[in-house]
Amino acid sequence: MLDILRLRGGWDVAGFLDDDPRLHGRRLAGIEILGGTTLLDELSIAGVTHAAFAVGGNRAREQLLTRAAAAGLIPVNAVHPAATVAADAELGVGIWMAAGTVVNPGSRLGDGVVVNTGATVDHDCRIDAYANISPGCHLSGRTTVGRFAFLGTGAVTIPDVTIGDDAIVGAGAVVIRDVPAGLTVVGVPARPLDRTR
Numbered sequence: 001m002l003d004i005l006r007l008r009g010g011w012d013v014a015g016f017l018d019d020d021p022r023l024h025g026r027r028l029a030g031i032e033i034l035g036g037t038t039l040l041d042e043l044s045i046a047g048v049t050h051a052a053f054a055v056g057g058n059r060a061r062e063q064l065l066t067r068a069a070a071a072g073l074i075p076v077n078a079v080h081p082a083a084t085v086a087a088d089a090e091l092g093v094g095i096w097m098a099a100g101t102v103v104n105p106g107s108r109l110g111d112g113v114v115v116n117t118g119a120t121v122d123h124d125c126r127i128d129a130y131a132n133i134s135p136g137c138h139l140s141g142r143t144t145v146g147r148f149a150f151l152g153t154g155a156v157t158i159p160d161v162t163i164g165d166d167a168i169v170g171a172g173a174v175v176i177r178d179v180p181a182g183l184t185v186v187g188v189p190a191r192p193l194d195r196t197r
Contacts, residue, residue, distance in 0.1 A: 001054035001096065002029055004078040011076075014048050037064060040071040052076040053094055053112070058130040058148045061112045065094045075111070083115075092129060110147070128165070146181060155190075 005011045015034035018024070023033045034043075040051070051073040055061040065075055075094035079085060083101035092111035100118035103109065107121050110129035115121060117135040125139050128147040133139070137151045140159040145151065149163050152171035163169060164181030173190040184193040 001052050001078055002031065004080045004096075004098075005052060005076075007081050008079070011050075014043065037067065040068055040073060044072040048073065050074045050076050052078050053096065056114075056132070058112075058132055058150065061094070061114075062130045062148075065112050098135070104141075122159075134171070 002013065005013060013031055015032045016028055017035060017037050017039055018033050019036040021036070024035050026033050051068040053061055053064055053075070055064055068075060077091055077093065077095045079095070079097045080099040080101065082099040083097045085103045086105040086107065088105050089103045090108040092109060092113065094112045095109055097115045098117040101115045102120040103115065104121060104123045106124035109127045112130040113127050114132045116133060119133045119135060119137040121127065121133070121139050122141045124141055125143045127133065127145040130147060131145045131149045133145070133151050134153040134155070136154040138156045139145070140157050142160045143157045144162040146163055146165035146167060148165055149167045151169045152173065154172045155169045155175065157175040161175050161178055163175065163179045164183065166182045167179045168184040169175060169179065169190060170184065170186035170193070173186050174188045175185065176189045179185050179190065185191060186193050
């Protein structure tokens with residue numbers, strides 16, 4: 001996250017927040033870890049205006065984004081300068097996009113979405129809030145990814161499939177049919193994970 005903000009320029013980073021008290025007062029890349037997320041209100045009162053998020057857990061990211069907004073902080077979209085985002089792509093707030101990301105025309109990304117290194121989101125895709133697209137994923141045109149869904153590294157979709165809310169697509173899986181909400185799929189082609197083994 002810090003790397004993206006520094007490369008984009010225009011940000012004066014006030015500090016990090018981490019709920020692990022053992023880290024408070026330490027420095028990371030020259031910037032102090034000020035304390036836990038309970039400081040969000042205090043930072044807003046002290047004049048901090050924006051917050052950027054580097055939280056992997058989808059639900060934890062939602063909670064933090066909601067708390068920051070309630071404190072009056074504006075969520076930052078941290079988009080790496082080596083990402084390519086179509087001019088007409090619609091982006092929510094609190095989004096994080098890594099280097100090599102491609103988001104093509106007509107795509108819509110909800111609040112708190114993560115699109116990781118080298119992932120591609122083809123035309124007219126919809127990624128709902130707080131979904132996580134891992135490194136090297138490739139979403140074909142008109143793919144829909146539900147809220148809180150997680151796509152593992154290298155997952156691929158064919159056009160027009162829907163991955164439901166809270167679904168998990170395993171690393172390297174190839175999705176050729178819709179994935180119902182809450183289901184975990186793996187393999188080529190993607191199929192429900194057999195949890196009896």
